[in-house]
Amino acid sequence: MSRKLDSPVQTQMAVALVKSPLTGEFREFNKVGLKSPVGRRRVFVQTETGCVLGLELDRSDNAHTVKRKLQVALNFPTEESSLTFGDLVLNNDLTAVRRDSPLLLTRNNFHRSSSTPCLSPMKDDLQQRRDESSPIEILGNSVSFSFVKQMAKDITKAVKRGIDPVAVHSGLGGAYYFKNSRGESVAIVKPTDEEPFAPNNPKGFVGKALGQPGLKRSVRVGETGYREVAAYLLDKEHFANVPPTALVKITHSIFNVNSGVKASKSTEKMLVSKIASLQQFIPHDYDASEHGTSNFPVSAVHRIGILDIRILNTDRHSGNLLVKKLDGDGMFGQVELVPIDHGLSLPETLEDPYFEWIHWPQASIPFSEDELKYIANLDPFGDCEMLRRELPMVREASLRVLVLCTIFLKEAAANGLCLAEIGEMMTREVHPGDEEPSEIEVVCLEAMSLIGEKEAESPRSDVGSDVEFQFDIDCEEATDCTKKLAFPLGLTFGNARNQLSKVEETTEDEEEEEDKEEEENDRADLEKMQTITKLSMSLKSTLLGEKSQKYQKHPGARVESAYASSAHRSADEQMPSSTSFVKLAEMSEEEWTMFLEKYQELLYPAFEKRKSITLGQKQRQRLGTSCQF
Ligand SMILES: Nc1ncnc2c1ncn2[C@@H]1O[C@H](COP(=O)(O)OP(=O)(O)OP(=O)(O)O)[C@@H](O)[C@H]1O
Numbered sequence: 001m002s003r004k005l006d007s008p009v010q011t012q013m014a015v016a017l018v019k020s021p022l023t024g025e026f027r028e029f030n031k032v033g034l035k036s037p038v039g040r041r042r043v044f045v046q047t048e049t050g051c052v053l054g055l056e057l058d059r060s061d062n063a064h065t066v067k068r069k070l071q072v073a074l075n076f077p078t079e080e081s082s083l084t085f086g087d088l089v090l091n092n093d094l095t096a097v098r099r100d101s102p103l104l105l106t107r108n109n110f111h112r113s114s115s116t117p118c119l120s121p122m123k124d125d126l127q128q129r130r131d132e133s134s135p136i137e138i139l140g141n142s143v144s145f146s147f148v149k150q151m152a153k154d155i156t157k158a159v160k161r162g163i164d165p166v167a168v169h170s171g172l173g174g175a176y177y178f179k180n181s182r183g184e185s186v187a188i189v190k191p192t193d194e195e196p197f198a199p200n201n202p203k204g205f206v207g208k209a210l211g212q213p214g215l216k217r218s219v220r221v222g223e224t225g226y227r228e229v230a231a232y233l234l235d236k237e238h239f240a241n242v243p244p245t246a247l248v249k250i251t252h253s254i255f256n257v258n259s260g261v262k263a264s265k266s267t268e269k270m271l272v273s274k275i276a277s278l279q280q281f282i283p284h285d286y287d288a289s290e291h292g293t294s295n296f297p298v299s300a301v302h303r304i305g306i307l308d309i310r311i312l313n314t315d316r317h318s319g320n321l322l323v324k325k326l327d328g329d330g331m332f333g334q335v336e337l338v339p340i341d342h343g344l345s346l347p348e349t350l351e352d353p354y355f356e357w358i359h360w361p362q363a364s365i366p367f368s369e370d371e372l373k374y375i376a377n378l379d380p381f382g383d384c385e386m387l388r389r390e391l392p393m394v395r396e397a398s399l400r401v402l403v404l405c406t407i408f409l410k411e412a413a414a415n416g417l418c419l420a421e422i423g424e425m426m427t428r429e430v431h432p433g434d435e436e437p438s439e440i441e442v443v444c445l446e447a448m449s450l451i452g453e454k455e456a457e458s459p460r461s462d463v464g465s466d467v468e469f470q471f472d473i474d475c476e477e478a479t480d481c482t483k484k485l486a487f488p489l490g491l492t493f494g495n496a497r498n499q500l501s502k503v504e505e506t507t508e509d510e511e512e513e514e515d516k517e518e519e520e521n522d523r524a525d526l527e528k529m530q531t532i533t534k535l536s537m538s539l540k541s542t543l544l545g546e547k548s549q550k551y552q553k554h555p556g557a558r559v560e561s562a563y564a565s566s567a568h569r570s571a572d573e574q575m576p577s578s579t580s581f582v583k584l585a586e587m588s589e590e591e592w593t594m595f596l597e598k599y600q601e602l603l604y605p606a607f608e609k610r611k612s613i614t615l616g617q618k619q620r621q622r623l624g625t626s627c628q629f
Helices: 012-018 063-074 143-160 225-235 298-311 369-376 380-388 398-416 420-426 437-456 499-507 508-540 589-628
Strands: 042-045 052-057 080-084 104-108 136-138 174-179 185-193 246-252 274-281 319-327 335-339
Touching: 042 063, 052 274, 063 080, 104 298, 136 143, 136 437, 143 174, 143 185, 143 274, 174 499, 185 225, 185 369, 225 246, 225 298, 225 380, 246 319, 298 335, 298 369, 335 420, 369 398, 369 420, 380 398, 398 420, 398 437, 420 437, 420 589, 437 589
Parallel strands: 042 104
Antiparallel strands: 042 052, 080 104, 136 246, 174 185, 185 274, 246 274, 319 335
C-alpha cells in the first residue's frame, strides 16, 4: 500500500475537476446539446470516500486503462483497487457501462473508516480535469426525468445569481434544500456520501466506506440515492404520489467534507462534486407523526401501502409521510399525503419491513376496484427490465426482492386480502432479542425446501444430501459459516456468507477481523444453532399453518424503525441487528425460476390460512361484543 494513502487528504484537485461550471469559467459541454464524440462516454467515478471525478472513456478503454488514468489522478495503486458498477466488477470490458454511469472505486484489503483519507486527485495534466459538465448533471435519460431537468435549470440559474441552498437539520443524513431564483425551495438534495455512516455524513454518523453494509445491513452505504429514484420510477401513473426524483452529479460549496477527507487548507467556499439524489421539494404543513391520522384518505394510505409492499420499504415511519392540507370549498379537514425517503427500500435480502400504516384503520378497509385493477396490472418482470434500463446499478438481489414482493401483493389482493393483512404477513414478530421469520419468509423457506428435495431426487443431482439446494441463513457477525449443517426436510445450509458479507470480507481490515474472530465464532455458532433450531421448528410445526396464528401482530409490539426516534443515539447503537432468513443473491437463474414456481404454488394455502384466522378473530370479536350485552 502506498504511503501516500495515509497522507493528509487534499480535495483541491477533486475540486479543480469541477470548479468551473458554477463560475462559468469553462465551456459547458452539454448545455447546448453537444454530445460526447461517437464512441466516447463520460462516466463519474466515485471513490469510497465520496470524491467524484468525471472521466471521458474512449472506445479503446478497458478497466485497466481507466484504472491507470485514475492511478495518475489519485496516486492510487491500480492493483489494489476494484472498479464496480452495481453488481458488476469491472475487470476488463466496459461495454456494459453507459454514458454518465456512476462507478465506484474501492481499495482492496484496506482498513477503511471515517478517518481514511480521500483518494484525491494528484496530477494537473489529466484528461478528466477537463470535466466540463454542468453544475447539475442528471444521470440517466428516462423521460420521467423531464420535470427534474427543468428543476435543475432553475436551480443552476439561482445558484449563479448567488442564491444559496440551505442545509436540512432534521434526519440523520446530509440533505440540502436548493432554491429557485425567487428564493423558494424547489428540491431536496441528498449526497450519497453523506448518508448515515458514510464518510462525509455531517451529523456525526460516520464509520463506513461506500459499498459497505449500512444502517440496514442489506442496503449498502452510498446506495440509498438510487433507491429513492427507483421508488419514483416504479410509482407508475404517480399512483402513490412519490415526488419526482433523479440521481445527479451536483457541484456546490455547501456540501460537507469531513476532516480526514478534507484538504489541508481550508475548504471553505470550495466547490465539491457529489453523486446525490435530487427530489422535488413539496411544500407541506406537517408530517404524519405530528397529528392524528384519522383524516388521511383511505385511497392515499392504500396507494402508499401498495408501493411500500412492492419495494419492501423498511423505513415507512410517520416522519416519512408529508401532509398537505387541501384548501378550497368543501375541503375542510382534507389532506394529501406525500411519501418521501425511500432510500431503505429494495433491500438485497428479504428484510423485516416497517409499515407505519399497518395499524391504521384505513389499511383494514378492502381495496377499491381501481386499486385492485392497478395491482392486477403490475408486472414485476417488466419493472425489473425498466430498472435495469434506467438504473443499471440496481443490484439483481434487490430486483428479486421486488419480484417476490410484487407477486405476493398481486396474489394476496386477488385472494381478497386487505392491505393490513398483507403488511402483517410480511412483517416479522419481534420479541426482545429474538426475531422470527415473517409469513412471506416462511413461504420462501418452504419453497427452498421443496426445490431442495426436487434437486435431491433429480437424476441430474450429484450424490448425497450435500448437493441439495443451499441457501443462506444470516451469519452477520460470523466469520465461519461455511460448515454445512444438516437440516430437516432435506435442506442444507452452506456457503452462508452472502454477497453482502463477501463485500465485507474484501473491504474490512483483515487484522481487525482476526482480532474479533474468536469471540465472534463462538457467538456466531450459538446464533446459528438458535436460528436453525428456530427455523426447523417453525417449518416443521407450521408449514404455513399454525405459524400464522403465532404471527398475529399486537399493536405496539413492533420496534420502531431504526430511523425513527433515534436522534439521540450513536450510529452504532442504531445499527439494527436484523437477521436475513431468506437470501436471494446466490441462487442461479435456474434455481430462481424453480423457486418462483414453488413460491407461487405455496402462496394460495398461506392466504387461505390467513383468511381463516381473520375470520376466526372477527367471530371471536362478535362473540365478545355480544357477551357484553
Ligand atoms: N421531497 C421533500 N419535500 C419537502 N421536504 C422534504 C422532502 N424530502 C425530505 N424533506 C424534509 O427533509 C427532512 C429530511 O429528509 P429525509 O427524511 O428524506 O432524510 P433522512 O436523512 O433520510 O431522514 P431520516 O433520518 O428521518 O430518515 C424530512 O424530515 C422532511 O422534513
